[in-house]
Amino acid sequence: MTPALIDADRSSPKGRVTELRRPSVWVAAVVGAAVAAWVLFLAEGTPAGAAVDDPGKFLVTVLDGVTFAGLLFVAASGFTLIFGLMRTVNMAHGSLFLLAAYVAIRVQEAMVGRSRNIDPADVGLLDWLVPLLAGAGVAAVLGLLIQQVFLQWNEGQEMRQTLVTLAITVVLADQMLREFGGLAQRMVWPGAVTHFFSVMGERYAVTRLFMLAIAVLVGVALWLWLTRTSVGMVIRAGVDDRQMVRGLGINIRRVFALTFLAGSFLAGVGGVLGASFAGAAPGTDGSWLLNALVVVIIGGLGSLKGAAAGSLLYGMVVAFSPAYLPSQYSYYAIIMTFGLLALVLAVRPYGLFGRPA
């Protein structure tokens, strides 16, 4: 498939008409309308209740979805960036995510001066930002090392590269267990954002909005980098036609290295956000690799726009399923994720913004 990180082309009106005629589009539209009707009017007897009866709960669920989508986007954007340019499915993405989280937690503990029961009031903004940069920096350097030492030799052999990164994941998981132990640990949000505010009678954590703000910042920075700098243009050109980029005298290996560095840094930022949001433990690496995969499969592998759209959809499903499924079925919320995957793939087999070769 030939995805575009940021695509300049628009689908023709003719193409859209043909698509509307496809039955799967109608199925998706009907499912969407049914879900909306359920959430708005019919969802009595669910934890949240129908949205018209309890708009506060509905708003909170939307906020949950959007803020979680921010975290998903940060974690998935680096993954899709690397895939888009290099066609490498970096299975070590989750490991980099977790490693950055552990490193950041250690650095924060050292900065605050205690290792347990850190009070958010003792955590200044810098006590969070410096560990973030340290954790993401370590992930970036390790990612670059992986690319330089293991992947560069297998250029063009995507399957072999993917298997190499899978092996690295296993090794890293073991080493992290040895170094950081098997207990869940948590990065502490800065005290300045550890508050609640009230939306329509519901309490809501400022930390989640802070997480969303960081994600938006990352997204904007990434977008500016890809659209306004010559390196970014080269990366996008490389996603379209790698060989032609080389034919224009551009050292693609340096671009690969830089992309891996940036993609791994993003995995690290995601890891630190994730550790602040939900903690870090053995297994977090696997579940976040899976999250990143789900997002990019929905959005289309290699597309940044797709990563944003995929994050939003996936985030919404994750937030809405437990709140709006009938109470006795809440345990099945996870199945909804795969329902979403199946639906998207039925309508657009290459994901929302992916394009076939």
Next chain:
Amino acid sequence: MTPDDALLEVRDLRSGYGASQVLDGLSFSMGVEAVAVVGRNGMGKTTLCDTLVGFVPPSGGEIRLSGRRLDGLAPETIAIAGLAYVPQGRRLFPSLTVDEHLAMLARRARGRRWTPDAVYELFPRLAERRQHGGADLSGGEQQMLAVGRALLLNAPLIVMDEPSEGLAPTIVDVLVEVVRHLVAEGVAVLVVEQNLRAAVRLADRQLVMVSGRIEAEFTGEELLDRPELQRRYLGVGSATAPTGLATGSQHTEGDDA
């Protein structure tokens, strides 16, 4: 052309894909001039281009640019050494706008003859369409962009594969003018053409390619005036060669500018 003053010298070049050998001991040399390689479909013209620029690694022979061996080097090294490429089908980047195509190469071009501004001056139409995506351009504009992009390398030699393909006659005129202009400025141009009318207008020397070798060399007039040569080497007018060389009529069927 003696080998000593040759800008590009190709000797006994062999290349192909996997087990199939396409270039079979191809040799020629050229100086700062426009040279066309003509030949029927399937004679290895595009393989010659792809091998020169390093997209296809040669299996034997030599490529020298100003005496420096280029065969076996990576495409980026060959491009920087001074061989710019305008490939068949243009191969623009669909995700990039016109401006971005040129901006991504601007840094190396800074302070040299060909900068993005100089390209816009050469092709004012491109300047009008700076913010358009590559896919929104007409065939002629796409070709201008592909040529402009290659110019930014400021290379002494530009290789063009089927540059007149799918272009309206007026756009071919522009192309001919640009190639002449480049040669006058000291840039050599190697054109591979299926379209004989375009080839003779673009270049003085016509190298005829048959089965992976340069079989003969003529001037443009010789080729145009002697149908028996066209029949013999290019299959024009021959019932046995349905995919023969077009002599100009195919110009018009492409999209116009």
